[in-house]
Amino acid sequence: MTISIDELRDLKADAVVDARGTSCPGPILAAKKGIPAVPAGGLMEVMATDSGTLKDLPAWCKKMGHDFLGYVEEPGYLRLFLRKAA
């Protein structure tokens, strides 16, 4: 599934996890903590400043069975989107 940056920007997440200011493995820990609040098939956004998250969150999604949708770069941080396994 490919989603354009503009489509990502318009997505309304069921839960937003702010992992900005944390470093490895902070962002995936935050994702793990946040995912129970998301309904099955729901959307989660992870905000992060650690650039490794661009690789780590997709790897986490793959392992956990979620669908990594993509990311948007904002000034000074990243917004990453995933769809929770149905």
Added chain:
Amino acid sequence: MAETTTTKKTIVVFSGEMDKILAAFVIANGAAAMGDDVTMFFTFWGLNVLRVDASAHVAKTPLERAFGWMMPRGADHLRTSHFNLAGAGPHLMGHMMKRHHVDPVRSMIETAREQGIKMIACTMSMDVMGIHREELIDGLEYAGVATYLGEADEANVNLFI
């Protein structure tokens, strides 16, 4: 919910230097965040990271007491494996870690506990180093090599740090 594959990772923590301990806990916490069971087996110098930062009142031989004095007392007193610079190194690294938002070893241990990571202290090396249970943090299991090997049999990754 799609099927997730829970697997196990085992880590032998033999070293007691801050940087190596940090690597061990980053991997352990990362694996737990990815849904894996994690067992950390602390042996020899690695035991020092589990020491509480206060002297416990336990009967020791003079040699055990000397070892206790010479070895770092807990997560806040570890040296670095390179650039220790007579004790300045850990402070410099701590400063850089803080600037880059890397958690200190102490909070990594706390996170490991929250995530249910199993931490086992090797009783044989505790005897050799003169370290008593009263001197170690709570929540540990105490066991020997067979327990570690049993855990490693179930794991698909095993590290010696």
